[in-house]
Amino acid sequence: MNDTTPRELDQIADAAAAASALLDRTDEAVRAGWLRAIAVALDAQSSMLVGIADDETALGTPRLAGELARTTAQLRLFADVIEEGSYLEATIDHPNAAATPPIPDLRRMLRPIGPIAVFAASNFPFAFSIAGGDTASALAVGCAVIVKAHPGHPQTSASTARIVIDSLREAGAPEGAFAMVSGFDAGLSLVDHPAIRAVAFTGSVRGGRALLDRISTRPDPIPFYGELGSLNPVVVTASADSEQGAKLAAGLAASFQLGVGQFCTKPGVVLVPHGSVLERELPQHLATQPRMLTPGIAGGFAGGGERVREVSGVRVVSAAGDPGDGTSPMVAITDVATLQANADALLEEVFGPFTLLVRYQGDAELDAVLDLLPGSLTATVHSADGEDVAALVRRLEPLAGRLLFGGWPTGVAVSWAQQHGGPWPSTNTQFTSVGATAVRRFQRPVAYQDAPDAVLPSALREENPLRTPRRVDGVLVTP
């Protein structure tokens, strides 16, 4: 896959801008049809795509087949979401001369923001890549999409892009509604390009911050939706450990080693009581994993491990044996005082099969650790049956976008209520990149004041031809 040249990039961006003008008022049923056509085509090519992706990523056929199924389910969810219509937030105020100040005829809804640049992730070659959630949610609301392919899986990207482009063409979508670009420089040019109206990114804090800084130098800063680093803290209460410490050890081991630990929701720090069953049982579950996604990611994992090893007061347990080509998972164990003295070294995400156990004794030590934690995508509580965790939940709520009770954070359902995004550095916004409301990132509100019915989008016309759910004079009206 050759890098996209500056000239090609300009053509692609201009085509996206032209397509956006056409996409802007397509009906929901039409765009839903496009998304479903892409899903059908990807499903039909599943074994081919999974084979290519396994060659490139070593993530394994079962995982990749599951990820592709998730990707097409996601396209279908967004089709359902736009057909349901609430995503438009259609709102009508009829005139009210008695209000302070008087209210004219005002009609507001969300409109597509324009061409979107999507930066594909390394770790989900399907679900957060070419036809992933960002692409699906942007196309769903009527935005053209340009995806910057991740260099970790170029053939998977090219094959997926071909299927998306062909499906859209056959389904009658405008040329330019979707394109893929490749290469580091093309990515930067995309972020700078005047046609681009927002950037969606899944990757590291460093990479995201660099793009955010770059956007701030644009004459017109545009929204940046970054999904960055996350520690995903887990708190195990003393009662939970004594009731089910062995089971928790097995569950944690499965979660932090899943996909070679290359998940943004990997549990990266686990607060366990002193002398826990979990700590005692965990090492037996460590097993050498396949190679990591890219040499760069493998290097980052090794470097992160070194950084942690060098902290005095940290004990490191690895899987036995020589990993050879594979990856040896790593558990670091420390106490609260060591963590407090070395927070920078120990609380930077180590991407890969690494987790840090922090032994605490009592609520004061638990609180001290929570005070140190940066924002995360998730936070998890393991407590005994019937144990009162209300106070703990209040402490965790400000730290994460999704709070789990009794499970593990890897595994992100794609549904109406999902939230995948939390305080900095896990994201830089109050949005989600997974689930129905992910579309909101790519919409902007427009209000029409005293507009003739004929110029209004369908959802705002008085007779409500598409039976869109609306708020009329303050009252929610479902069709």
Place this chain on the structure above:
Amino acid sequence: MNDTTPRELDQIADAAAAASALLDRTDEAVRAGWLRAIAVALDAQSSMLVGIADDETALGTPRLAGELARTTAQLRLFADVIEEGSYLEATIDHPNAAATPPIPDLRRMLRPIGPIAVFAASNFPFAFSIAGGDTASALAVGCAVIVKAHPGHPQTSASTARIVIDSLREAGAPEGAFAMVSGFDAGLSLVDHPAIRAVAFTGSVRGGRALLDRISTRPDPIPFYGELGSLNPVVVTASADSEQGAKLAAGLAASFQLGVGQFCTKPGVVLVPHGSVLERELPQHLATQPRMLTPGIAGGFAGGGERVREVSGVRVVSAAGDPGDGTSPMVAITDVATLQANADALLEEVFGPFTLLVRYQGDAELDAVLDLLPGSLTATVHSADGEDVAALVRRLEPLAGRLLFGGWPTGVAVSWAQQHGGPWPSTNTQFTSVGATAVRRFQRPVAYQDAPDAVLPSALREENPLRTPRRVDGVLVTP
């Protein structure tokens, strides 16, 4: 009013953080009561407040009394909005093992983001100041608020703050839920302070951009909601001009001189057909206005006028006579070629009673002007009765957040469907700072996975005790 010292600022921010933890789960009815208590207290002190504000701003008693009434109506609207409950976006997915991937019990809602820094505006001493829309919407959703007072009306600010603080105390709100700070350095320290979770700002592009840049140097960049500069273009069609040019001239004159032109929605550029009645009739409506809000704003107006005057090909018409202490309004008139050659000089907002008429002939020239225009809060169309403006509307939609048909953009209703925010530089976000949805800026989504009912916020409990409108398994359920 003394500048807030660094030590005072720290205490205020810490108190706001402590208050936020208490505000987080107060019931809607309780917070609505606080907002209404503030409104009652402000209304009771209306003549005192209006008198102080008129001394400081010269905006006149009728305008200021109207603005205060609007401010208290706004507090009451946000009370209604939170009591209605949809603002929580409560969403419940029951478990579905058959989904790809399987869906656990997931419950999502919006929660308060934490302490908010609000930068008060110069031009609305009540409605966009101490107890203005940003304060009301942040308090409504349960965020503590610290307002940086505008130096243009210090006594108005101090008096309003005293009433807000006393009302909240009497109504039982936690100490620290609201505070005011003063001084340039205090404003910067506020933006830097770790306790602050978002910044809302109404002011100039330059000021907003400086704060935005400052936020990007925080270890944790926080959301910045800026309402910055806006040209608010108006398009007058040839038919509209021949039908009602004289009336439009009077309407434009009233709108651009209103409040000495110190409105963010002032019509700053008006596209008129060559040889228009509007252009001929406009000068007779120019009248010397009161002094501007501050010497700095008056200097900016004079400087902007000079910048425009210096462009060859621009004719300037001012009100007759010596303005003395007052402000002489100014109309600049130019053609498309001059505008194209001098876009930077002519398309920078001149804050004050200034408007630029651009003569166009035919659709191609109209399009050429629209191509040059930056984003605005509003765009307005004046057309003849029954004239087809669909194509023109399609051109204007990407340029503004509110499209008006047959009116003038000054005058912003406070209602459910209002949108006050458009593309850069009018705002930097996809939110509004006026109307019901302004609350969304100060909320973050949190999802609870497999949570025991007892730890959930009321709106997410299975039995729905407060009868909150919710989406359950994809279906909107109104109580």
